[in-house]
Amino acid sequence: MSKKAAADTSLPDPRQNCLLAALPTQDYERLLPDLELVDMPLGWTMSESGDHVNYLHFPISGIVSLIYALEDGSFSETALVGDEGMVGISIFMGGESMPSSTEVQSPGKAYRLSRKVMKREFALGGQLQHLALLFTQAMICQTSQTAVCNQHHTLDQQMCRWLLMSMDRLHGNELVITQQMIGRLLGVRRESVTQTVGQLQKDGLIERGRGHITVVNRRKLEKRACECYAAVKDEYKRLLPAVRSSK
Numbered sequence: 001m002s003k004k005a006a007a008d009t010s011l012p013d014p015r016q017n018c019l020l021a022a023l024p025t026q027d028y029e030r031l032l033p034d035l036e037l038v039d040m041p042l043g044w045t046m047s048e049s050g051d052h053v054n055y056l057h058f059p060i061s062g063i064v065s066l067i068y069a070l071e072d073g074s075f076s077e078t079a080l081v082g083d084e085g086m087v088g089i090s091i092f093m094g095g096e097s098m099p100s101s102t103e104v105q106s107p108g109k110a111y112r113l114s115r116k117v118m119k120r121e122f123a124l125g126g127q128l129q130h131l132a133l134l135f136t137q138a139m140i141c142q143t144s145q146t147a148v149c150n151q152h153h154t155l156d157q158q159m160c161r162w163l164l165m166s167m168d169r170l171h172g173n174e175l176v177i178t179q180q181m182i183g184r185l186l187g188v189r190r191e192s193v194t195q196t197v198g199q200l201q202k203d204g205l206i207e208r209g210r211g212h213i214t215v216v217n218r219r220k221l222e223k224r225a226c227e228c229y230a231a232v233k234d235e236y237k238r239l240l241p242a243v244r245s246s247k
Contacts, residue, residue: 011037014111016060018084018240019131027127035111040064046087046102055112056088062108063169065185066100066143076150076187079142080105082169084236085135091115092122092132105177105185106170134239141235149228150187158186159196160225163206163215165232173215179208200224 014035015021020028040046040062047053049069057064064087069075078100081087087102087110121128149158162185166175179197183190197213200206205221207214215221222229 012060012109014058014060016083017058017086017111019086019128019135020058020111022131022240023127027121031113031117031121031128034113034117036113038110038112040104040108040110042104042107044104046104048101049099051101053088053090054115056086056091056115056118057110057112058086059083059108059110062104062110063106063166065103065105067103067185068100074187075184077105077185078146079139080165080169081139084169084240085139086132089132089136089139091118092129093136105181106166106175131240138236138239142232145228145232149226153226153228155186155188155192155196156199156224157226157228159193159200160205160221161229162186163213164218164221164225164229167215167218168233173218174212175214176212178211 014032015028020031020035023031035058038057040057040059046057046064059081060083062082064081065077066079066081067075068078118128122132149161153161159182162182163175167173179193180190182197183193186193197206197208200221201208203220205215205217205224207216
């Protein structure tokens with residue numbers, strides 16, 4: 001796909017991504033010819049741990065998981081990114097690579113920007129640089145809160161937090177994912193996930209089917225989640241007022 005095609009009005013609007021939408025018109029129009037639309041299929045590993053990242057991705061739909069893998073093959077999700085943010089922050093943070101990998105949890109689309117163009121924008125010191133650094137601070141908050149949550153809160157609370165964060169990024173109430181994948185992302189056994197999901201359904205918070213979960217009572221789900229969900233959400237709103245509020 002040609003870079004110029006990103007300006008084609010028949011394609012999805014890049015400003016479906018909140019960071020791109022928050023750019024001043026002049027900055028956005030300068031970037032537009034260099035934005036390239038790409039598909040994010042389910043399970044796509046966008047980058048492995050230690051990879052030299054060549055593109056910054058701005059999702060307009062779907063969810064990307066940041067995953068930390070251990071030597072024994074197990075792994076846990078450390079953060080989620082949707083249309084509120086970007087994937088590939090090592091490009092502008094100076095470290096060239098990250099110890100975590102990135103994998104598409106829910107399929108969607110993204111606009112990507114090359115390393116060269118992003119470094120050019122950072123050199124200008126404009127609004128994209130400012131937003132990128134604020135988003136990185138929000139990501140640090142999410143990663144830190146996830147670590148605390150995994151250590152101190154029950155699986156029931158963690159599940160509620162994770163479901164709410166996923167739904168916020170999908171702007172809906174249904175998530176297509178297997179319980180086995182949820183277990184891998186949360187770093188717990190599938191049997192534990194099955195038991196927890198079953199209890200949430202019994203209590204009228206969700207409905208589960210084969211390969212998908214539907215939230216039927218979001219208010220109760222929020223009340224059941226630990227404070228970690230609200231803490232992360234509030235920090236994102238404080239740092240990035242352009243981020244859409246959840247539906």
